[in-house]
Each structure stands twice: as structure tokens, then as C-alpha cells.
Amino acid sequence: MTALCFVAVVVFGLFSFSKLPIDQLPDIESNTIMVFTYYNGANASDIENNVTRPLENTLNSCSYIKHVTSKSSENVSVITLEFEFGHRIEDLTNDVRDKLDMIVKSLPEDAQQPIIFKFDTNMMPIMMLSVQAGESQSALYKILDESVVNPLARIPGVGTVSVTGAPQREIYVYCDPAKLEAYSLTIESISALIGSENRSIPGGNIDVGNETFALRVDGEFRDPRDMSNLVVASIGGRNVYLTDVAQIVDRTQERAQESYNNGESGAMIIIQKQTGANTVEICDKVKEMIPQLEKNLPSDVKLGMINDGSEDILETVNSLAETIIYALIFVILVVYLFTGRWRATLVVSITIPLSLIASFIYLLITDGSLNIISLSCLTIAIGMVVDDTIVVLENITTHIERGSDPKMAAIYATNEVALSVMASTLTIFAVFFPLTMISGMTGILFKQLGGMMCVIIAISLIVSLTLTPMLCSRMLKLEKKGSRLHTILYSPIQKALDKLDVWYGRRIDHAVRHRKLVVFACLALFIASLFAAKGLKSEFFPSDEQSRISATIYLPMNTNVDRSRNLAHELSDLWMSRYGKDLKMCNFRVGAADDSNTFASMQTNGTHIISFTLSLVELEQRTIKSDDVVAQLRADLNARPEIERFMVTAGGGMSMGGQSTADFEIYGYDFEETDSIAANLMAYMKTLPGVGEAFVSREQYQPEYQVVFDREKLAQHGLNLSTAATFLRNRIYGATASYFREDGEEYYIKVRYAPEYRTELEDIENILLYGSGNNAVRVRDIGHLEESFTPPTIQRKDRQRVNTVSCVIAGGHALSEVVEAGQAYIDNMDMPDGVTVQISGDYEDQQESFSDMGVLALLIILLVFIVMAAQFESLTLPFIIMFSIPFALSGVLIALWLTGTSLNIMSILGAIMLIGIVVKNGIVLIDYTRLCRERGMSVITAAVNGAQRRLRPVLMTTLTTILGMVPMALSQGQGSAMWRPLGVSVIGGLTVSTVLTLVLVPVLYCIMQGFAIKKGRKKHRKNLELQAYWAENKSNIMHERVALKKQKHNQ
């Protein structure tokens, strides 16, 4: 029956396992909402005053709001609302909408209705495909759109698929201004003509005899060349054809983002997933589909992989799975080593997979996934689930050795220890349950861990109280003598363990007789370890080895695309030759993207911006670290004076564990003041070794040419500003005349000046404008060109103007160093009135989470204390046990210091988990000591005897936990940087605290009991004195009493 129940659990667990999605991290629900408000014609400061401010003031009252940031630039205000984590985005959106409804009426009349946009981390691209094409290059967009993009977009879970670097077809009518002038034609008239010629107009129905036919005038162009014969004018009775004044060119867009893979031109396909979809699943499906898609492509078009989001995830998960297997093996070995019985070892090892598999059911029910957190949780759990079973097993073995038959022994031995097993499990609950209640970013990560641990521990408790006795009754028997092989192999171990027992017994005997020495030595060690803490660096999340590096390079504003492209080629050649085999793919994009590209429009792009993506080969085959690559790239870019600024990031923002940044926010209204402070601060920060790069968030003034018209002159020629401006736009940007339709696709037909007539300022000055009555006038006659600068975007945060200096932390350095140095510099700065500096970014998150964790630790300690006090019905015993906690802390600090690991959220998590684990050791020890005392031993004998008898169980449970963590602390696989600090801190803390617990706890027990005995004696002495006094003076006192009574009576 019991066995069948657990078989059912296993089957269900394995079923859940097969259904579980694989991901990097637990789902992080987005917490950001953006509000776009367009107000055409207003400049940045108008937008700030009339749109952004009123909106900010209202939106600031939304519940759970954390930060309000805004960007006011020409024509548009973008407000970003950042909410606390852990709230449903739908509810938040509704709240925002309500608030907007309240304020909308007081916005300027011409401002449009604000648009709400939910920003989502899921919108990050999960996959990038490269496309290489030969002769099909010019038609690449259409080919890709039809036979790659559409099929891919049909895969369930795929959000959008965008193509970059394959320009779309457009048909240009390039006009010669001189010829136009000669025939007094304009771009507008040609564009209107093309528009009216390229039409297909239904002409109604006619009845012919018994039948009805539709009538249609179809003048749509079948071929772009049809346009050349359009008559655009008749001069002197002779027709002027379109070819006479213009050239018709069927080509790709003039300006488009270009993409190069390994230096060769090609396109890039970017796949984004839908919110909540599973990355690995989608990537698998896409990969499955690619060979099929390639069949439908022309032979010269080849698809390749630039970046596969699932690769990192799978590698991470696989290396963690490996860790779990190692941990399992280690734990089983330890159990065998200490029990020396293979049957017992088998019973214990059955509990491990059972508890772990059962946790998959929990994951499936709570919509979890197999990710770093849930898998590290399994690794941690392996060492802990065996504890309960070991206790039960040990007691059953004792009973069997005493002579019970296994069945009876299983029943009664389990009953005996059931309560104390439950109590010690409760302490573990007390540690992990509060983890499910943390809020914020850390909460999302640890909720799953806490929940899973609780489930695993609960299952292991149930297993240890049901399945273990059942298995014991079947499998254990009184082993008189093991096999010969076993004796040969095991007897040295047995001897060593026995010797250890004796040695430890002596040491402890010595220790309890030199109590002061022991206590002071421990205290000294604790204080010394606190000094180690001084040398520790802190950061938020550990930064991890990454296989993708992205670099965004900004050349000076207005650099044209040819120069950017040349530089990009040089850089890519340099990097490709330098990294050679380590580099899988070097992709760069350059140029301004058009509006229809979803991916590109989310990023900054322009003719002066180059975006690089370098994919390195897998970690095992790589000869260089990603941090070093990043540092080298930065050095290369720094060496080029033409580069204005750049950003090199490892990980490319696709996952956590990328580099962290320290942001210094400079609040102040005056642009100049905050600009100069920012510039100063940035210059200083760049000199620090810990800062990889620094940049200022406020953009520079953008240079541009303005055509300034003289309104009077415009009026004289019957023009107004907007007609004049439209004329300009049509000539330079082009007028969309109509659409050319082919095979169900539409392409723009654009009429504009031929490229050679719009290369100089003079060309613009020479543009002819036609006013009313067809009188033509040149731009230079009614206006002039002026060089000017557009003001930057106004950024605000929490309703104040802000300028941010962001410093990316260089590899091998920690956030705290940089923040401290920056803070010191700021303190020495002369701050003008009204300017304040705040540190935010990862540092803010770090401080917040660290303080959260601090509160959590206190809560856990309190809970654990309560559980123990209830178990022992005493306040002193838990107090003694609690002394192992500070030493766990010093162990953590020493281990971190020795390994050069920084203090981050993972190592703190390790420290918190330790509270439960080390306390367990104390409980095992004290419980038995108390038992010895109750059996009538003296305090010191009980302490020594108890400690000696419990040495093995303590060592066994500790070693299972430590060895379970060793693979974690040593692993070098993908993503290991994330959990290595966790392993290191648990191992360090547990080792130090166990060694000290084994010595200090018996000593403290003796001291405390000594106090109790002294107190008892004092009380006893007082009692005795009182009795002696009574015996001596009994007759006197009685006499006095009688005398008093008589006196009263007489009165």
C-alpha cells in the first residue's frame, strides 16, 4: 500500500517533469507601463510643462508605484511607470487608465489621447538568424517575408519576426530639377499625375442580352517601365513624357539598416517571443523548421544561426543537472561510509529521488519551470532530505540490534522518533517558508525556492515516517557479519571512525573542563572573521560568463552611413582575426531603420550608430573569458578618436547575470549645472579601474540645418510656411505618388529629386517654390539656411529633471567599490543649490534586497527559536543552539574572503539557509545530551557522552549537505557564476559552524547547566539556613507568639 502510493507519486512526478518547460529564470512578470502622449508641434520644454508634468502628477498617485520616469522630446512625451514587483499588470494598467481619464481633459487641446504600452522583458529577442544571399539580394526582403518570416510567425508562441538588412523594394521617380523647371513642372504635379494614372476604377454594370457584365477601367501599371510613357505636359503641341524629365528606378530603399555577418552583407531575422511563451520550445521548433524553409528558398539564400536563446538555457540547465547527479553520488557514498551497510544505504538513497520527483508536481501545479532556481533548489535539497530518513533508520537499526524483529522495530522505532523528526523538520520550514513571502525582485526568485524546499522537505518527512519504516521492515535484518569483501573494504573505515570517536571524546572532555578558554577562543575567531568581512566586495547579482557580447558604437551625430560602415568593417575584421576560433559569429548593423521594423524601432538606430553582436563559441571550447573580451573591445574602441561614445555589454541584456551598473542620478532643473556636474563625475569615474565605461544619459544637442523663411516674402509669393515646407519635403524626402502592385504586394512609388541633386546646401537653396498664380521663386530668395541645434530630450525621474551618469562595472570588480568611490567624489564636489545626487540602478536594488534579506534573517531566527523552544520546553537550550549561527556567519565571511567571491544576493541566500541547517546540528547534539542527563548522568559526563555519541550523525548530515554543495561550488559550466557563491557560502558556513558547534555547544551546555545548578544550590542553601534557623529558634519564636497573643487578649 505505502509502496504503491509512492509509485503513484513517482509516476505523477515524472509525468509533470515531462510537461515542465525549461527556462533560465522563473517568470518575471513585467512591472513597467509606458504612457505615450503625442503633441505635434511642441518642443521639448513645452511638452515637459504642458503634458509630462500634469500627467506625472496624476499618475504618481497610482498604487504600488515605485518610480516615475519621463522623457519629453519634440512632439512626444514618454512616461515610464515602474511598479513594485508582484502585482498583476492588468490591474495596474486599469488603474493607470482610470488616472489618465481624469487628467486627459486638462491636457492641451491638440495633444492626442495618451497611449498605454505595457513593456515586457519577454519582448527581448530569443533568436537571431543570419541570411546570406548572392544574386537574390535585391529581392531578399520579399523572399524572406514570404517563405521565412510568415511560416516562422505561425509557430505558436512566436511574437514578432522582423527582418533587418534586407531593404524593401521601392520605385523611385528621380527628377532632374533643371528639366522640371524648363517645362515648369513640379514634383507635386508629377506625383499627382502618377497617382491619377495608376488607378483601376469600376464603371458599373451593363446588361448585354441576358447577361450582366461589370465594367472597369484598369490603368494600373503592370510594370514600373509603363510609367516612362506617361505624358506629363504638352508644350507647343508636343508631348513631354516622364522619361524626358525623370529617371524611373526600380530598386531597394535608399536608406535602410544594413546587416553584415562575419563581414559579408546579408540580412538578419530577429524572432521575439510572446509573453509567457517558452523559449526553449520555440527555439527547438524554429530549428526544426529551418531545413524545411531552406528548401523553399532560392539556392543562393542560406540561413544561419547568430544567436540561439535556448542554447544558454539548455547549457545552464544541463550543467546543473550534472551537479545534481554528482551531489546524489556523494551523498550516497557518505551514507554508506557512515553506516557501513548497503541495505541501509539503499533505503536512504530511495528517499532522495522520491522527494525530488514529487517536487516536480508542485512545479507543474504552480506553473513553474525548470530553471536555475528550481534546479539549484534540488541540489541544496539532496543533502537535506536524507536527514530525517537517517534519524529514523538509525533508531530502527538500534532496535534491531537490541533484538526486535525488523517489522516490530520499524513500527516502534519510528513512533519513538516521529516527534523529534517532525520538530527538526519544522526548523527547516521556519527557514524556507518566510522565503516565499519576500517581495520585490528577489522575492520572485526566492518564492519558488522557498516553496519548493517546503514541499521537498514535507515529502521527505512523510517518506521518512512511512516508506522508510516499510522498507526497513522488508530489507533490514540483523547483520551478524558482512561478506568478506565488505569486511576487507570497510574495516579500515570502521577503525578510522572509531578512532575519531575516541579522539573527539578526549578533546571534548578537555574542552568542557577549560570552558573559559574555549569561549574566548571562539569569540576571538568570530571577531577575526568580521575583519575578513571588511575586505569583501558586494554586488547585487553575480556577473556570469556570457557567450554573447553586444557593442553599440556612437559616432559623432550626422556621420553618414558610409563612414560608419567603413569603421564597422575595420572593427569586425580586427576582431575576427583576433578572436579567430573563439568567435562564432560577428554581426553588425549600421544605418537608420525604417519604421516598420519592430525590433529596430525599439532600439536606437541612426546613420551614426553601429550595433555589434559577437557570439562566442561554447564555454568548454573557449580559450578566452567574456570579461576579457569586453575589456579588449573597450580598449579598441577607446583607441579610436572618431568614436564619440560606446557601450559594450556582455550578455546583451537578454538575461540576468550581465554586467551591473552604478547609476548616479543628478537631479536639478538647470541644464547647464547638471550637465557640468555630470561631465565632471563621468570624467572622474572613467579614471577608476573598476569602471569599464561611463556615459551620461542626457543626449547632446543635435546639429541640424533649419530653413528659415521670411514670412513677408512668403506671403508676397502667395505661399505660407506649411506649403513651403511641403515643397521642401517632397523634393528631398520624396512624395509618395501611389502604390505599385505586384503579386499581392504593394510597393511605394516615390517622386523626388535624383540623388545627385540633393547633396549640397546650394541644391536646397535652389529649390523652386511655386506660389499662387504659378510664380516661381527660389528658396534663397525668400529665406535662408541656418545651422542650429535642437535641444535634447528632457528626462525626469520622480517629477524632477534628472541627468544620469551610468558606470558599467568592469569584469573582476564589484559594484560597491565603484559606488563608494563615486560617493566620495560627490561628497567633495561643490553642489549648486537645488542639485542633488542619488545613487540608483543596481545599487538601489541591491540595498533594497539586502535590507529585505536582513529582515528576513531576523524573522527566520525568531521562528527557529520559537520552534526549538517549543520542542525542548526550555529557553536556555535553544539559546545555546543559537550560538552556532554567528559562527555560520563567520564561516561564510571567511569562505567568501578566501575564494575572493563577492557578497551578493546568492551568498546571502546561502547564509540564510544556513540558519536552518546549522541549528539542526545543535538540536541533534543537545537533544542527546539532555537525554543522557535525564538518564541520570552528571552534567559533564552527559555533555561528553552525548557529544561523542552524536558525532557520527552530525558529521553524516553535515557531510551530506556539504558534499551535495561541492559540485555546485566547483562547477565551471554555463551560468555557474550565478550559484557558485551560494555553494561557497554554504560550505564555508557549515564547515566552520559544525566544527565549532561540536566543541562550543557542549561547553556552553555545561556553563548554562552550571549556572542552573548553582542557582539550585543557592536556593537549597537558603532553604537549609531557614530551616536551621527555625530549628534553633523554634521555642523562642513560639514563646514570643504566645506572649503577643496574650497581650492582645488582655487589651
Add this chain to the structure above:
Amino acid sequence: MKSILITFDQAYSERIIEMLTHNNCRGFSMVEQLQGRGSKTGEPHYGSHAWPSLCSGIITVVDDDKVDAVLEELHQMDKATERLGLRAFVWNIEKTI
């Protein structure tokens, strides 16, 4: 008719009942949880934290000729596993209904 009081570590219970059945002693009364300790070496059975194990007790009334056989088997049992603890006491039954 004689009555036998058997007090023993709980772990014996099944074996003793089996033994009684085997010896054709059908009737008995049993107390499942008893506390106690032996006069000389017997470990206390208190069901407490310090002494977690417990005893059971059986009173069975058997024909005179069966007493020796039962006692002999109990003695064997006790000798096999002395650390558990098993004792039996016999006295006369004066009257029954």
C-alpha cells in the same frame, strides 16, 4: 488453572501472541502500553524522552499442564534477545465464572 502475567518489550508482542496460539492458549488480556523497569539490569521502558521504549503486558489463564511449555518458550525467547526484556510470573486461579 494458572494465570501467567507476561511483561515484555513491545517488540515481542506479535511473537508472544503467536506462541500462545501455537500452545493452544486461546484466551488472554493484553495491555498495549505499560511502563516499567527491571529489578536488576532491565532498561526502563517509560515512553519518555530519556527512555522512549515501552512495554506491553499479557495476562493469560491456562491449564496447569500448559504452563511449563509456555514458560519454557518465553525463556528461550528472552535468552535469544536479552536486551529487550521479557518477564513472566505465574500464580493460581482460585475461582472463575
